[in-house]
Amino acid sequence: MIRKxxxxxxxxxxxxxxxxxxxTYSGIVPDTYLETLAVEEKQTLWEKGLSQADHSVFVAEExxxxxxxxxxxxxxxSDGPAAHYDGELYAVYLLKEAQGKGWGxxxxxxxxxxxxxxxxxxLVVWVLTDNPSRCFYERLGGEKLAEERVEIGGKVLSEWCYxxxxxxxxxx
Numbered sequence: 001m002i003r004k005x006x007x008x009x010x011x012x013x014x015x016x017x018x019x020x021x022x023x024t025y026s027g028i029v030p031d032t033y034l035e036t037l038a039v040e041e042k043q044t045l046w047e048k049g050l051s052q053a054d055h056s057v058f059v060a061e062e063x064x065x066x067x068x069x070x071x072x073x074x075x076x077x078s079d080g081p082a083a084h085y086d087g088e089l090y091a092v093y094l095l096k097e098a099q100g101k102g103w104g105x106x107x108x109x110x111x112x113x114x115x116x117x118x119x120x121x122x123l124v125v126w127v128l129t130d131n132p133s134r135c136f137y138e139r140l141g142g143e144k145l146a147e148e149r150v151e152i153g154g155k156v157l158s159e160w161c162y163x164x165x166x167x168x169x170x171x172x
Contacts, residue, residue, distance in 0.1 A: 002110045004105075005057035005069065007050045011060065012066035014042035020068075020093035028130045033153025040172040056118070058110045060094070060103040068094035070107035072115060075124060081145040082161045087120035104136055112167040123167045139168050157161040 017038045025034060049070065049071065051053045060068040070092040077083040089111065094103055115123065124145065127134050142162030150159050164170060 001061045002106050005059045007090045010046040011071045012117050015134045017042045023096045030153040030155050037081045056114045067098035068103045070111045072111045082124045085122040087115045087123045089125040112170045123165045126159050126161050
């Protein structure tokens with residue numbers, strides 16, 4: 001089941017966030033950084049995010065347990081090719097055991113519908129180039145717009161920006 005997240009989902013979203021970072025980015029992001037990730041810290045972040053009206057968050061539930069989430073809202077970019085898009089997909093994460101079941105696509109589609117109702121019709125997402133799930137965005141029709149360098153845990157990594165001129169195409 002996909003549903004709009006509520007404030008009380010913050011602990012479950014935080015747990016998925018931390019767990020998925022540790023499984024997805026192992027070998028990409030330094031282990032010393034991954035070891036510092038704490039559910040309590042992320043819970044505070046998600047409580048704040050879930051309190052903001054302009055932040056859309058949806059969760060995927062399997063057998064009554066949150067196994068994934070997506071979040072998005074207005075584009076945070078102020079320059080470059082990404083700045084020409086209305087919205088941004090901030091994060092989509094799934095527990096390892098929930099991957100490959102269509103949850104990611106359904107979460108992104110729920111977000112796209114919600115953002116369209118708020119007047120957001122184009123979207124970007126930034127993703128680490130070495131992320132094994134990067135091709136997910138290409139399968140959704142995202143076009144590579146830009147590439148940047150980011151530092152995570154003292155390591156410089158490459159990030160790609162994908163864009164959709166019309167988020168309705170994500171619902172196909």
